[in-house]
Amino acid sequence: MTPNTLYCRWPFPYLFLCHSNSTNEASLNPYPLTKFLTWVQITIQTLFGSSSHLLFSTYYQFPKHISICSLSLGIFGSSLSQSPAMGETDSFFSNKSAKIFVAGHRGLVGSAIVRKLQSLGFTNLLLRTHADLDLTRQSDVESFFADEKPHYVVLAAAKVGGIHTNVIDSSYRHGVNKILFLGSSCIYPKFAPQPIPENALLSGPLEPTNEWYAVAKIAGIKMCQAYRIQHGFDAISAMPTNLYGPNDNFHPENSHVLPALMRRFHKAKVEGAKEVVVWGTGSPLREFLHVDDLADAVVFLLGNYSGLEHVNVGSGKEVTIKELAELVKEVVGFEGELVWDTSKPDGTPRKLMDSSKLASLGWKAKISLKDGLIDTYKWYLENVKQ
Incomplete structure (x- = not known):
């Protein structure tokens, strides 16, 4: 054997x-x-x-x-095992000069986390571009951690796979106080119960179209759990729902539903189009979370959670795709007609995260969908090349 x-x-x-x-x-x-x-x-x-x-x-x-x-x-005592689940990690907020490495600081999620930390007065953020530090190269990551010795790490890098192994292992080996790994709602089975609880993980087959990405994210969760169980390392994981906000991807070919709708309605308004055609019936239900709310949740978890299991992060509110499209249309100011092409597929009927665990710890989302859309469209007008 x-x-x-x-x-x-x-x-x-x-x-x-x-x-x-x-x-x-x-x-x-x-x-x-x-x-x-x-x-x-x-x-x-x-x-x-x-x-x-x-x-x-x-x-x-x-x-x-x-x-x-x-x-x-x-x-045995907590000094030899994992940290308590709540209430004994408040030192994170007391040391505003602590070194915090945010991996992926230029992306949708990472940039929001940087904004949040800066707004709270954290002054020693370690930020590296891919040109400065290639997280896929183990030796480079080891050298970075040996030289900089960060106290906290937030792993929000868009690329997955070897980056998780390099950053989590180096964090442990170089004495990081805590690491927070950010995953995705795609980790859950295609036919998970709704709302999706944390314990639905590995309870059924994944969605085939993004199975590889999901497996890499699941591996990150399991690495955090393994390092906690074997070494007592304070590694936690958070799984956000569908995100949107400043620095989102508005590419015409590969953007997600919300930024895609915003770009199409804006283009139609500028060109004076009479209608915008959207696929499906508009009936599927989806949940959306402004990325600034996620950043707030990340900081909350860094200061208040040290458990083994991953934590869902969602708004707890769902809307139909039709309601979303109408709201985006209103925010953008497109006055034409919204037409639904019902010959096209709808996709999954419902996808909602069960975020009751995070709510029981004392956190909830603050930004309404309409306010978040207004903020996002303002950023789009100021930053996206028309």
């Missing part, structure tokens, strides 16, 4: 769980066992406090018919 993973810490007491299958090797699936172990961990933390720790010691997989997972359960 060969170990897939090996975590050697606190070898007491051991509990051995066997999963047997006498049919074939392909049907051997560790996910039900993993979900059970996650439930065990949550139960133990509820009973003994958030400083209790469940360590997955060794996972062995035998050919064809059996897998054994041995796990080590250690109940």
Whole structure:
């Protein structure tokens, strides 16, 4: 038998769980066992406090018919395990000179986080362009962390994959206090329950059209969890819903629905067009979050959350695509007709994040959709080449 993973810490007491299958090797699936172990961990933390720790010691997989997972359960002080889930990380707000590395600071999300941190008085932000620091090169990332020694890291880089490995590992090795990894709602199964709770992760097949991107984001979540479980490293993850705002992508070929509508209505207004045609019936429901609200949530989580599980970040409010289009039309000032091409597909009927976990911690979105659209259109007029 060969170990897939090996975590050697606190070898007491051991509990051995066997999963047997006498049919074939392909049907051997560790996910039900993993979900059970996650439930065990949550139960133990509820009973003994958030400083209790469940360590997955060794996972062995035998050919064809059996897998054994041995796990080590250690109940010890928070200095040796993961940090508490809430209320004991307020030092983030007290040190405004702390070095904070925002990876991806030029993008939609990263630029909003920088604006938020600057508005709160943080004065020591570490910002690097791709030309300054290639996050896909492990040696460059190691050198950056060794030289700069950031206290906090926000991983908002648009590219995924090796960047996650490099930044998360270097953060741990060079003594970063906390890292926040930003994922995406695409991590959830195509047919996830609505609203989508955090525990829907890995409960079904992903949407095939963006499966590769989703897998990379899921890997980032699991890396954060692994470094917390094995090393006690304060790594957390947040999963935002559909975002919009300043620095959004308004490209005519690959922009998302909201900026695409804004660009098309603006173009129609400028050219004096009589109508704008939109695909589908307009009936699908979607949730949107202004990126400045996300930035506010990121700062809130940095100061108030240190749990194992990822956290959904959404507005909690949904609109139909038709309602969205009418609102964008109003904000842009297009006075022509909105025509729906019902011969075209609608897409997923509903997609809404369950953000009740974040709400229970004390955070909620503040920017209404209309106010957010007004802000975004103002930025569009001032910054996008017409």
